[in-house]
Amino acid sequence: DAKTTQPPSMDCAEGRAANLPCNHSTISGNEYVYWYRQIHSQGPQYIIHGLKNNETNEMASLIITEDRKSSTLILPHATLRDTAVYYCIVPAGPGTYKYIFGTGTRLKVLA
Amino acid sequence: GAVVSQHPSWVICKSGTSVKIECRSLDFQATTMFWYRQFPKQSLMLMATSNEGSKATYEQGVEKDKFLINHASLTLSTLTVTSAHPEDSSFYICSARDRAGVHPLYGEQYFGPGTRLTVT
Numbered sequence: 001d002a003k004t005t006q007p008p009s010m011d012c013a014e015g016r017a018a019n020l021p022c023n024h025s026t027i028s029g030n031e032y033v034y035w036y037r038q039i040h041s042q043g044p045q046y047i048i049h050g051l052k053n054n055e056t057n058e059m060a061s062l063i064i065t066e067d068r069k070s071s072t073l074i075l076p077h078a079t080l081r082d083t084a085v086y087y088c089i090v091p092a093g094p095g096t097y098k099y100i101f102g103t104g105t106r107l108k109v110l111a
Numbered sequence: 112g113a114v115v116s117q118h119p120s121w122v123i124c125k126s127g128t129s130v131k132i133e134c135r136s137l138d139f140q141a142t143t144m145f146w147y148r149q150f151p152k153q154s155l156m157l158m159a160t161s162n163e164g165s166k167a168t169y170e171q172g173v174e175k176d177k178f179l180i181n182h183a184s185l186t187l188s189t190l191t192v193t194s195a196h197p198e199d200s201s202f203y204i205c206s207a208r209d210r211a212g213v214h215p216l217y218g219e220q221y222f223g224p225g226t227r228l229t230v231t
Contacts, residue, residue, distance in 0.1 A: 034219055036222075038155075041202070041225070041227075042224055042225065043115075043117075043204050043206075043222035043223050043224045043225045044155070044204070044206075044222045045222070046113075046219055046220075046221060046222075049219055087154075097143065097208055097220070098145070098157060098160060099145070099155075099157065099206075099220060100157060101147075101154040101155040101156070101157075102154065103154055104154060
């Protein structure tokens with residue numbers, strides 16, 4: 001089973017920040033959190049990952065709570081092209097790097 | 112960098128025939144590749160883990176004799192769907208994990224664009 005839970009869907013107005021939450025309460029101390037997104041009929045696209053510190057790149061920011069049991073992906077200025085399913089993933093086990101995908105969050109950016 | 116390709120992007124085959132799908136890491140070496148399948152409006156389901164030079168490890172419920180995986184080099188893994196039937200119609204996606212020390216983003220997987228298989 002997936003080690004993460006996410007809301008099934010969210011809407012966001014174009015130009016506003018999209019905040020996508022993820023719960024991973026069973027994460028262990030050395031496990032990273034990875035975020036990907038999948039635009040319709042394409043392979044998932046890597047967005048960002050983190051361990052305990054907040055991370056930012058050209059695509060998004062990742063905020064991880066101090067207890068590491070949850071995180072939030074932030075798209076600072078959502079565009080229509082950000083409409084996709086967003087997956088938060090914690091690998092299945094140390095050394096395996098297997099990804100067990102949950103249902104993800106279907107983000108719809110509205111004009 | 113970190114590009115993964117798949118070939119073909121789509122394929123239609125007749126029931127009972129076999130289909131081979133290729134997954135290549137174009138600009139990095141991948142000791143580990145993964146194969147997923149995805150049905151419409153569903154999430155990705157991991158089928159197997161493919162390690163270069165060794166036998167693939169299949170997830171529970173995935174028939175290893177039906178879904179043959181070969182990972183003969185550090186840049187190529189193949190999935191062969193044998194004796195395909197209409198229920199095998201799906202979107203097949205591979206991913207590759209970069210070897211440590213080659214890319215600074217150690218550990219994450221890079222996904223191919225997917226192959227849509229339709230069995231008639």
